[in-house]
Amino acid sequence: MTSPVWHPFTQHGLREPIPLVERSEGAALHTADGRRIIDAISSWWVTTHGHCHPRIMAAIRAQAETLDQIIFAGWTHEPAERLAQGLVGMMPAPLAHVFYSDSGSTSVEVALKMALGFWLNRGEPRHRILTLEHGYHGDTIGGMSVGARGVYNQAYTPLLFDVGTLPFPIGDGQATLDALETACRDKPAALILEPLVLGAGGMLFYSPRVLAEMRAICARHGVLFIADEVMSGWGRTGTLLACEQAGIVPDILCLSKGLTGGAIPLAVTMATPEIFEAHYSTDKAKMFFHSSSYTANPIACAAALANLDVWRDEPVAERIATLAERQEARITALPNIRDARRLGTIAACEIGGGEGYLASIGPALLAFFRERDLLVRPMGNTVYVMPPYCIDEADLDRIYAAIGEAAERFG
Numbered sequence: 001m002t003s004p005v006w007h008p009f010t011q012h013g014l015r016e017p018i019p020l021v022e023r024s025e026g027a028a029l030h031t032a033d034g035r036r037i038i039d040a041i042s043s044w045w046v047t048t049h050g051h052c053h054p055r056i057m058a059a060i061r062a063q064a065e066t067l068d069q070i071i072f073a074g075w076t077h078e079p080a081e082r083l084a085q086g087l088v089g090m091m092p093a094p095l096a097h098v099f100y101s102d103s104g105s106t107s108v109e110v111a112l113k114m115a116l117g118f119w120l121n122r123g124e125p126r127h128r129i130l131t132l133e134h135g136y137h138g139d140t141i142g143g144m145s146v147g148a149r150g151v152y153n154q155a156y157t158p159l160l161f162d163v164g165t166l167p168f169p170i171g172d173g174q175a176t177l178d179a180l181e182t183a184c185r186d187k188p189a190a191l192i193l194e195p196l197v198l199g200a201g202g203m204l205f206y207s208p209r210v211l212a213e214m215r216a217i218c219a220r221h222g223v224l225f226i227a228d229e230v231m232s233g234w235g236r237t238g239t240l241l242a243c244e245q246a247g248i249v250p251d252i253l254c255l256s257k258g259l260t261g262g263a264i265p266l267a268v269t270m271a272t273p274e275i276f277e278a279h280y281s282t283d284k285a286k287m288f289f290h291s292s293s294y295t296a297n298p299i300a301c302a303a304a305l306a307n308l309d310v311w312r313d314e315p316v317a318e319r320i321a322t323l324a325e326r327q328e329a330r331i332t333a334l335p336n337i338r339d340a341r342r343l344g345t346i347a348a349c350e351i352g353g354g355e356g357y358l359a360s361i362g363p364a365l366l367a368f369f370r371e372r373d374l375l376v377r378p379m380g381n382t383v384y385v386m387p388p389y390c391i392d393e394a395d396l397d398r399i400y401a402a403i404g405e406a407a408e409r410f411g
């Protein structure tokens with residue numbers, strides 16, 4: 001019987017096999033037919049410490065016994081209160097306000113709406129958003145509007161709002177900085193970007209210096225700076241936040257994926273007092289008009305609280321540093337690849353000629369890795385490794401041996 005399930009980013013017409021996963025642990029997935037698959041991409045960049053981290057699982061179980069779900073407009077609960085306190089303590093000042101949502105995309109929608117609400121409530125409406133070329137911020141209409149345009153959103157292009165796109169920083173990044181300086185003269189509402197690494201754009205890295213200068217230009221012109229750390233946050237780039245490496249703090253910060261250690265959906269959009277206070281009034285028309293049914297779901301908040309405990313009590317920074325070293329040693333030793341690069345725990349390279357996201361070798365590469373019991377999901381010609389921090393050397397060796405083999409065959 002064919003399955004009624006319609007999978008994301010999947011062309012069912014290609015009839016590629018869709019493995020049934022029964023169990024996960026650490027850096028591995030276990031399939032119904034008895035295979036152990038190494039998760040080289042942290043299940044779409046979400047799993048940080050490892051699958052089914054005992055402390056996070058225990059927190060979910062305990063919370064599920066107590067309070068499952070409650071409307072969050074006009075009501076509150078302890079996991080959400082404690083988590084917000086914890087996040088404010090952990091993230092840089094002055095990010096003092098925490099707005100909950102359910103996914104990276106919704107955290108971005110919230111950030112954009114906060115920025116526009118800020119300007120409207122101050123009596124100077126602004127609507128233009130600046131973005132970085134090759135950026136990705138999710139698949140909702142707002143997220144797609146501020147992300148790169150391409151084959152993945154061409155059907156929806158007429159609905160996407162117009163944005164100002166800055167060139168991706170290459171070399172000293174001067175062209176990007178000049179473009180930002182010019183664009184800021186038109187009084188845009190905000191700049192949104194992925195700090196240091198453009199993930200879905202192809203694991204493209206740029207320097208902390210350029211990031212710091214972009215932040216400074218925005219501050220000088222009074223343009224809000226939104227850091228989308230949905231992917232880069234929670235240690236992926238070597239530090240808790242990528243922004244840390246540039247010594248900057250955004251006006252608005254988007255976090256999701258690793259917020260719960262990757263166990264259960266949750267997102268937050270954190271904002272400075274200035275943004276919050278622009279919405280603070282006795283006038284109902286100035287409130288922040290956003291909600292979703294599951295805002296701050298207690299079970300998800302409990303998982304995120306346990307994640308904060310893991311960061312506090314376990315040697316997470318050391319694990320990240322060790323993984324970064326191991327990644328560096330392996331990616332730089334691979335023959336037959338192009339553009340070997342690494343940032344924190346993320347390593348990437350190119351295999352074969354560049355044809356973009358739908359590169360013809362994509363499905364062949366995917367199948368190649370799947371046959372070797374590896375969850376590696378190339379983006380066009382870009383092959384990257386972004387595993388959970390608990391992965392051991394033997395599993396990393398298997399991943400890199402396969403990439404080496406793929407480079408020889410398809411390169």
Ligand SMILES: Cc1ncc(COP(=O)(O)O)c(C=O)c1O
Pocket residue numbers: 045103104105106108136137138139194199200228229230231232256257
């Ligand atoms: C930088 C960034 N922003 C937003 C998103 C969207 O997150 P979600 O898939 O949870 O909606 C992603 C997803 O990969 C992302 O990498």
